[in-house]
Amino acid sequence: MFTLLRKLRPYLEPTIAVVFFVLWVVAEAGRQHGGSAWAALITISVAIAVSRIWPWAALAAVSAVPLLQLVGVLRPPESTTWPVAFGVIFVAFTVSLTAPKRVAYVALALSLPMALAAGALLGLQMNSWVGRGSFEREVEMFVTVAVVAFGLYAGAWGLGFALRLNFSELRALYLLRATAAQLGATESELAMSHERDRIAREVHDVLAHSLAVVIAQADGARFIGEKKPEKTDDALRAIADAARSSLIDVRTLVEGLREDQGDQPQPGLADIPALVKQVSGAGMTVDSQHFGDAKTMTPAQQLAVFRIVQESLTNALRHAGRATTRLSFDWRGPGLALTITSAGIEASESTAGGHGIRGMKDRARLAGGWLTAGASDGDFVVTLFVPTGSERPAEGEAA
Incomplete structure (x- = not known):
């Protein structure tokens, strides 16, 4: 008309x-x-x-x-x-x-x-x-x-x-x-894009780590099954535990998409020892060192640190197998300075520029800190700083 x-x-x-x-x-x-x-x-x-x-x-x-x-x-x-x-x-x-x-x-x-x-x-x-x-x-x-x-x-x-x-x-x-309608549609699309990125990051962190543990245990059981059959049960048990833990995490993530699960517990610093124990069962040697007294961090910051440690250990397990990884938690500065050193990993596109490294940098930035990752003297070093006070030092200062 x-x-x-x-x-x-x-x-x-x-x-x-x-x-x-x-x-x-x-x-x-x-x-x-x-x-x-x-x-x-x-x-x-x-x-x-x-x-x-x-x-x-x-x-x-x-x-x-x-x-x-x-x-x-x-x-x-x-x-x-x-x-x-x-x-x-x-x-x-x-x-x-x-x-x-x-x-x-x-x-x-x-x-x-x-x-x-x-x-x-x-x-x-x-x-x-x-x-x-x-x-x-x-x-x-x-x-x-x-x-x-x-x-x-x-x-x-x-x-x-x-x-x-x-x-x-x-x-x-x-x-x-x-x-206003166009801006509302653009805002909705942007929110959906951010949500897709968050989901992709969470799924990557959960599944990549669990599958790396499963693969390492399965390969170990296949190689030593004939010589040491008694070790097969331990490997299968570790595989089942890793798969069960991954399944729980994925179910929790899916439930969080269907309804508001903002009050559900998220992994934090207290869950890192269990994570270290899990990858140690896959044959990796993990050495943890702590300097200074731990300081209070927000749940979001603790989740970021946990996911970054999880991703780093997953990369080490995937690219170096039964390698040695050192975790250094230094609380003596204005925040947490975490250094993760994995032996035997060469810098490559998959480790230095892949989705996992980008996700870790995004998590560090959202937590108020920064993160670097790269090869150093034959090792692969991830350096993370997350402030716990009002000051935010420049990149490299805390390390």
């Missing part, structure tokens, strides 16, 4: 001009009028037709008719032809509604000259139509017609300009609502 109205909008003023012309012709059928009356009718009809697309031309046309009548080029309006002047009112309305504001203000400035011209042409002519009266009567008719003409012209202009302001306000409101 609105699309159809927009398509028909350019034909509105020409249609009104045609109706205006036809109605005048029908009303004056049977009367004889000279060329001046037809020239005025045609000029004002054309001004109505072009008032939206050529407002300057429309104003010039409706101003030229009374001017030419006053100077005698065209005959003054007659007793039955003067209603043609009502077309000027429609031009004033259309220009104030659709034309640029500069042109609209020019149309308003023409209200007084047009009113005076109407008073001079119609007011004085009315006296001759009913029989010329006294000079006072002529002045009275002049003033009356001029005031009425000014009121009609200015009223039409004011109505058009008021509608113009109303349409502008409605358009601004529409654009504001459309922009």
Whole structure:
């Protein structure tokens, strides 16, 4: 419906001009009028037709008719032809509604000259139509017609300009609502993207670690099963424990997606010894050192430290097998300085630039700290700092 109205909008003023012309012709059928009356009718009809697309031309046309009548080029309006002047009112309305504001203000400035011209042409002519009266009567008719003409012209202009302001306000409101809707959709998409990243990071941390332990235990059981059958049961038990723990973590993650599980317990610093014991059962040697007294950390920071340790041990188990990894927890600075050194891992794209390392850096950043990872003297070193106070030292200072 609105699309159809927009398509028909350019034909509105020409249609009104045609109706205006036809109605005048029908009303004056049977009367004889000279060329001046037809020239005025045609000029004002054309001004109505072009008032939206050529407002300057429309104003010039409706101003030229009374001017030419006053100077005698065209005959003054007659007793039955003067209603043609009502077309000027429609031009004033259309220009104030659709034309640029500069042109609209020019149309308003023409209200007084047009009113005076109407008073001079119609007011004085009315006296001759009913029989010329006294000079006072002529002045009275002049003033009356001029005031009425000014009121009609200015009223039409004011109505058009008021509608113009109303349409502008409605358009601004529409654009504001459309922009708000777009921003809301963008915000929702961004939140969904962040949630997908969080889910991917959690799934990666949980499954990568558990599968690395399972693979290491399975390979160990396969290699030593024939020589030491009694070790097979231990390996299978470790595989079952790792798989069961992974299954619980994945179920917890899935439940967290279906409903708000913000109060459920999350892994923290107290769970790191169990994590170390789990990978030690897979054949990795893990040495933990602690310096200074542990300080209070938020649950989010503890979760970040746990996941980073988990990812580092998983990388060491995956890339170095039964390697030796050293964990150094240093609490003597303004926070926790954690160094994880894994022997026998070369820097590569999979370790230094993969999803796991990027995830660890993101976790460290969200916890308020920073993380670096890279090869050093044949080892792979992960350095993490998480502040526990209000200060946040520059990267490398705590290490």
